[in-house]
Amino acid sequence: MEKKTALSANEAWKALLERYPIEETVRKQGVYRITADQIREYREPRLMAKWDSSDALPEALRKRKLNLLPDSRTSYVMGDFLLYEPIPELREHVLRMTHVEMPEYESIDVNNISSEANAIHVLTLSGILDDFLGDGPSAATFNGRMGTGVFDFRVNTVRGAAREIHVENAQCEIDGGFENARSVVIMEAKNVVHSDFHVRQLYYPYRLWRTRVKKPIRLVFSVYSNMIYRLFEYRFADPEDYSSIELVQAKNYSLQDTRISLRELREVRERTAIRTDDDMDATSVPFIQANSMERIISLLENLYGNPMTPGQIAELMDFDPRQSDYYYNAGRYLGLFEKKNADGQVLVGLTGLGEKVFRMNYKPRQLKLVELMLEHRIFAEFFDAGAETGRYPDKKVIGQRMRELHVCNEGQIARRASSVERWLEWIFNLTRL
Template identity: 60%
Template sequence: MADETSIKMTAEEAWNILLNKYNIVQEVEQNGIFYITSSQINDYKEARLMAKWDTSESLPPSLKSNKLNILPDSRSSYVIGDFILYEEIPELTERVEQMTQVQLGEYETIDVNNITSEANAINVLVLSGILDDFLETSDTAATFNGRMGTGCFNFEVNTHRNVKRKINVNNAQCEIDGGFENSTEVVILEAKNVLHKDFHVRQLYYPYRLWRNKVSKPIRLVFSVYSNMIYRLFEYRFNKLEDYSSIELIRTKNYSLQDMHISLEDLMDIRRNTVVTKSDNISETVIPFIQADSVNRLISLLENMESNPMTAEQIIELMDFVGRQYNYYVSAGIYLGIFERELENKTTKLTEIGVSLCRMTYKERQLKLVSLMVEHRIFADFFDYVIDNNGELPSKQQVCDKMRELNVCKSESTMERRACSVLSWLKWIFNLPHLAE
């Protein structure tokens, strides 16, 4: 069992020890897979903290650099290989169909501006009729959820070596966020309230194999993301029962419980009524310039931090941040004035502006974020540039030139990375009208 020193060890440190102790990289290269028990992992850190990586971003660098992934094959053992286990989540872009707006009945215990947990998000998904609309039915009822054993089954999975590996599962554990049934089918739902770029296919495949042996009705698999007051639903299927890698996206649809309409004129009103007050000159400010590309991920972090100051470790676990991402996103929130660090207890919390954002409607929140951005000269100037050039974004070189002019940073390599963030934020701003129209 892990001692006190092991408990303080990071997952990356523990995996480095395990990889070396058991020659795992070499074993996978020679034999394709390596079996490891929970007790072997527990010698250095709890297995439950070492083997559950729900997004590829969360993988420890030692596993990622060796293209290694891990799957449970029982309640007390795992199999390691160069498996391809993750499915990318399509981006929400201006090409998305007009969102369906759904009205929720009057419930005193539900605040649509403050849905902060996956359980709450599932409740609203059902009560609002969104799930029935997506399934094109009218009688879906919640019937099961929680942790359960998978039973016994085997499957094949693709690898980075382009060789399919066979995995035998003997009553591993799986957790189901939502299980439903209607007159024609059984539905398995995996729900998230934090935005990531991909998800672990195991979260759908293991529950699917469990219930495929239990029911005679067809099974439908739904993956739901609730973030920034938008429900995004994806339906998947496995084209071959015993092929983990045969996952296929069938359809997707987006929903809102609020008015999503944001016009270009709304954005221009914000620009006209916002005074540029913030300097990004490194000789005049101690706040780092932005180096976080995804505004939507920043909003996810905001939503999960309301009335809940979080340590670095808690933020990293919630968001599956790796490397310097934690600092990038916290600093981006500080840049906008929505986060602040509490040095005494080493946490990050929302400012008054951040708290107010959490309580705004969708439209109010997006426009307030735009306002906070264009308080900075670089975003104000490039906002005007895009308007003057019929929606054309500046080039990366133009952004770098502006950053030099404003003395944003000295390092050319850092400047290029930060220019990518500026372009991502500008794209987010000018995608807002497209999403609503």
């Protein structure tokens, strides 16, 4: 057997699936129980059993539609469970977001909220959380790791059958716990943008605190990125049903001036020189294949002063290794990211330009990112058309222009045209046409 430290999570799960009848048992009986010691033979359980978004699931589990939940401190239950809840995309125009003035504190830099703990501090000190809840002032009263106690619940599966799970003193971690006159609040906070989240992060703490307090429990999921807070409140329609999660409300908040006009975007276009090396034969930088500008910005924020290996980026962002390359190359396309050799390993960090962009306030940062896009002919041309007509083209038209500009291979056009479309959408969502 290879040393467990040398195996990736995917390789370790492939080995476990070959050694134990996991897939067959789930197919016949619905669940398979596996111990932490069994997992530890190949890799540490903490690196093998906690994926905060579905993007991070090892391919060995994803292709078999398998996942797992902790049912004690030393064991897990595996099955074809449906464990993730999609996070609604950021569609609200920034001008319609609630703008909040942060009180002046010398020890808090709102331009450098670099951790989930700092994001929670600002969330409470700014009054954002109280505004969102509408229950009066909330006080921070608990957080950290704690045992779940004993409870049973149902969870839906890919096959359509609900499975019964028994939990006995598993471990859960709470980012923020609050209390106000009307409710107890449990918060899960992220400073990385994902497409979905693991419902366990709210459900296990909910079941624990439901037995401890008499007040109603309110569940808040917070995402802070690009100087914008996105808050979501959830509830469980049936407390004993993991899959009964429902979105109650959502609201976005900005800490800085977010007013960007079409005139300002046009001024950026007028002063931006178009590159002459976009042809795939004239550049070593791959054309973009990363749809989410929000996730590129999130990665920019997390790389500031903190270079990472591609594997660390994949773990932080809940990427698979291929996605990690796509998003690195998207940042490289904009001149923001670079790779360097340090002590025998490859690290991804920010270029000088990337560091400059990070340090900018919201408005100049967005305008600079637009400028970096418009240096590329395909974005400049489609911006001109969109600014004139109020519409940008569909993927078929985008793909044809990509073909004419020879920005990538023919087989890559369809997928990468989708990324161009999403970047154009991001640009025009900065303002009202």
